[in-house]
Amino acid sequence: xxxxxxxxxxxxxxxxxxxxxxxxxxxxxxxxxxxxxxxxxxxxxxxxxxxxxxxxxxxxxxxxxxxxxxxxxxxxxxxxxxxxxxxxxxxxxxxxxxxxxxxxxxxxxxxxxxxxxxxxxxxxxxxxxxxxxxxxxxxxxxxxxxxxxxxxxxxxxxxxxxxxxxxxxxxxxxxxxxxxxxxxxxxxxxxxxxxxxxxxxxxxxxxxxxxxxxxxxxxxxxxxxxxxxxxxxxxxxxxxxxxxxxxxxxxxxxxxxxxxxxxxxxxxxxxxxxxxxxxxxxxxxxxxxxxxxxxxxxxxxxxxxxxxxxxxxxxxxxxxxxxxxxxxxxxxxxxxxxxxxxxxxxxxxxxxxxxxxxxxxxxxxxxxxx
Ligand SMILES: N[C@@H](CCC(=O)N[C@@H](CS)C(=O)NCC(=O)O)C(=O)O
Numbered sequence: 001x002x003x004x005x006x007x008x009x010x011x012x013x014x015x016x017x018x019x020x021x022x023x024x025x026x027x028x029x030x031x032x033x034x035x036x037x038x039x040x041x042x043x044x045x046x047x048x049x050x051x052x053x054x055x056x057x058x059x060x061x062x063x064x065x066x067x068x069x070x071x072x073x074x075x076x077x078x079x080x081x082x083x084x085x086x087x088x089x090x091x092x093x094x095x096x097x098x099x100x101x102x103x104x105x106x107x108x109x110x111x112x113x114x115x116x117x118x119x120x121x122x123x124x125x126x127x128x129x130x131x132x133x134x135x136x137x138x139x140x141x142x143x144x145x146x147x148x149x150x151x152x153x154x155x156x157x158x159x160x161x162x163x164x165x166x167x168x169x170x171x172x173x174x175x176x177x178x179x180x181x182x183x184x185x186x187x188x189x190x191x192x193x194x195x196x197x198x199x200x201x202x203x204x205x206x207x208x209x210x211x212x213x214x215x216x217x218x219x220x221x222x223x224x225x226x227x228x229x230x231x232x233x234x235x236x237x238x239x240x241x242x243x244x245x246x247x248x249x250x251x252x253x254x255x256x257x258x259x260x261x262x263x264x265x266x267x268x269x270x271x272x273x274x275x276x277x278x279x280x281x282x283x284x285x286x287x288x289x290x291x292x293x294x295x296x297x298x299x300x301x302x303x304x305x306x307x308x309x310x311x312x313x314x315x316x317x318x319x320x321x322x323x324x325x326x327x328x329x330x331x332x333x334x335x336x337x338x339x340x341x342x343x344x345x346x347x348x349x350x351x352x353x354x355x356x357x358x359x360x361x362x363x364x365x366x367x368x369x370x
Contacts, residue, residue: 004030004264006075007274009045010056011038013134013229015113016068017056019222021266023072025256026213027079030264034274038137039146044271047348048278050339051321053150059274061281062350067315068222069105070334070355072215081212101208104183104216106357112180112223115173119166119232123159134230151318174236177245180220183207184244191251205251213255221252275348282349305330310364313337313354323352324364335361 006024008031010017024031036042036055048064049057058065058074065071121128124135137143138159148157184207191205207216224245227237239246305311305327312322313335325337328351336353 003267003269004032005060006031007034007059007269007277008032008056009034009036009048009059009271009274011036013038013137013226014055015116015222015226016054016109017222018225019068019218020056020058020071020075022213022218022221022252022256023075023215025260025265026218027075027081028259028261029075029079030261031266032269032274033266034269034271036271039143044275047275047346048350050323050325050342050347050350050352052323052352053321054315054319059278062278062285062348063281063353064350065353067355067358068219069102069109069357070353072105072218073333073355074353076215097208101215102357104207105219108216108219108223112176112220115169115176116223116227116232118162118169119173119227120230121232122157122162132231170233170236173233174241177237177242180207181242181245184248188244188247192247205248207248213252217248217252224249278348278350285349305335305361310340311337312362312364313352313359314362316358316360322362323354325352332356335359 006029008017008020008024010020010033012035034044036045038055040053045057048059049066052064052066054066056068056071058071065074121132121135121138124139129136129139144157144159148154151157184205187205187207187209190209191202194204195202203211206213207220208214213221227233228249307327307330309327310324311327312324314320314322323337323339325339327335328338329336334353334355336351338351339347341349
């Protein structure tokens with residue numbers, strides 16, 4: 001049997017990767033998993049990513065999709081979930097709205113992510129490491145140096161300082177979990193009411209009141225998974241304090257178990273195999289000989305950005321490593337570039353896709369003049 005075409009490069013303990021895993025399972029898609037290191041170097045991923053250093057990335061053939069926001073959109077585009085856009089309660093607020101879903105995702109990734117990260121076991125003691133294997137990495141000097149480079153241009157992470165501040169930072173976490181609790185109250189009550197009133201299997205209970213979990217549920221899932229799997233602030237993060245959030249959490253896990261692909265969920269392959277797949281696809285690519293792909297240039301962008309223009313694309317928050325290439329496709333939502341040929345021959349000929357939101361595109365000529 002041939003292996004699934006979707007390949008996820010990730011590592012255990014990544015909340016962003018768990019968000020994508022949730023989306024794959026909700027859709028019951030077959031997928032391959034490549035385990036990478038939680039820190040640089042990643043010699044078996046670098047030839048594909050041309051400098052982009054964040055995790056996860058999704059590979060399909062020799063196309064590389066960066067950032068979970070874009071990965072989830074790409075999955076929805078390629079494998080639409082029929083009912084994910086149906087609202088559980090006709091007449092209720094337009095919670096299926098893709099824009100709202102994106103807003104929730106942005107809040108989760110920019111706000112909740114930081115709140116949970118601040119509670120991580122930075123500088124984990126031997127006891128903490130023994131109690132939880134996911135804690136060990138937070139006391140690994142190489143990991144701390146890597147994360148210092150990622151977020152602060154090398155300014156060392158002060159693990160002790162973060163630990164001292166955690167009781168104060170906890171206020172942010174508990175209040176943002178309360179925001180989620182409030183968002184879930186309506187959908188969860190409606191779900192429970194429906195379950196009590198009919199023999200039919202109840203549907204709904206999701207954050208945006210959709211029939212099946214949406215991108216917003218996947219985003220929240222990744223961060224709540226991180227919080228609970230590392231057992232942070234256990235005396236505050238309880239079902240008594242957040243009944244709807246915990247009910248949703250249980251429901252989400254059941255849903256993922258029930259819908260995941262029965263035989264081809266998380267088919268393990270090696271980094272070498274993933275590279276071979278990309279190399280084979282690169283050889284067969286039509287666009288290799290001069291952008292054979294459909295050239296979609298958003299009308300609104302026609303003056304500012306041109307297909308074929310040489311640019312760099314980099315995240316605007318952290319891990320700001322630019323990837324250089326020519327624009328193949330650009331819309332308000334995303335940009336696809338073809339990284340330049342690599343004289344060493346170490347890199348693979350790929351197309352790289354990025355979301356526009358959260359990424360900076362700089363024309364190379366202007367970058368040189370700055
Ligand atoms: N906005 C990005 C953020 C991804 C992110 O920050 N991932 C973390 C791991 S959970 C990361 O890349 N850390 C640095 C690394 O692993 O090199 C996304 O949604 O994919």
